[in-house]
Amino acid sequence: MKKCIFCGKTETDFDKNNIFTEEHIIPQSLGNETLKLFNVCKRCNSGLGTYVDNYFVNNMFVKMIRQNLGLKGQSGVIPNAFTEGKNKDGHRIRVDENFHPTLVPHIEQSGNTIKINAPSKKTAKKMIQKKFSRLNIPEK
Template sequence: MRCVICDLEKDGSKEHIIPEAMGNSKLITYKVCEECNNKLGSKVDKYLTDYIITKIIRKNLGFLGKDEKKIKIFPSILPDDKGEEYLFREDIPKKKALVEICNGVLHIEAESLEEGLEIAHKRLKRIGKSEEEICEILSTYRIGEKKNSQPTFTIPADIDMSRYLLAGIKIAYEYTCELFGDIYSEDKVAKIFRNQLYKASIADKKDNECIDYEIIKQYAALPINATLELKNKIKPILDSLQPKARHVIILHDSADHKMICEVFLCFIDFMSFTICVSEDATQYLGNNKVKICVVLENDQLIEV
């Protein structure tokens, strides 16, 4: 097997054309070697799946993260807009306990009396107090209440559009390779995609120059008006399916006979892509002007 990413003869591995993190387990290819497979996940797919807006959508749709764990939007510790640190458990903020010793008095700010007493117990034990002494000290505690304000958190949502579009290119490229095999691997556009994907897979994650955005934007874009019109036409039909459609990939001939791959992820415009996968559709589609693959909500496939 010749890997469609590194172009070397290697054993194939199970590669998810649409990332598994997007709720896909059946639309796969074995035309990618294991080494490239692993690198694509961390250096290409993640710019789609781990982008903050995508993560919020994934969580809202009930998708799971790696090892089927619940998706976490927030980091474990995050300061609010006032600089006060909060702990996040299951994406629920909890104010970090404040512990101070002033004039021999232990002062604790915690979310509950129980938490405050637990922290005090640990602190006293740490400085060598016996259980009897700890119980005596804790029996003298005083409670005060502090009005809590509603915290506001800010998470950066900067996006590297070249890498984001490359994640869409990866889906379209692998799907087209799976459909047409070796004949497509020699296509001019296929070679460009392979080169960009390979460069991204071997580059350092912080290397923002490894991908040529001027090349990427010639072939890939977020949905254009014609694409959105197509989506709106087919969505009522797909919504009538039981189970409903989750993702759709459409290969079609354009007016100027280019082969276009429309990738609709969850039918959300921001997570959908219009990719020109070849400048000559007649080589591949012939009289069949359209090829469609539908990933259903139960993860089964419909291919036409």
């Protein structure tokens, strides 16, 4: 009789929705297709994926290695370790798949002065309309 190596429950302890599943000893997103266990229940396997594997494989340093080796994640996409960061002024920067950085649009408010950093006038107008709406300030 199978027994979950984490919670210790056996096949008779589970309903048909919580069955034994395939557990990759080394996460699949790190290239593992062969090192697997089959005596882990669905609940424990899900918890490991959420609370252990996810944090590990999405760590910036691990992402850099995965990106360099071309190891795709569950979504089938090679991760970009440098997708988001901050510049010297503390503003968020996003980097696309070709490593081109762009400043994330933002609004700075100091007293009655509002400064908008946006890629276009159209985007800036939408941002200021939203800001004024939140502050209950008429658009005019």
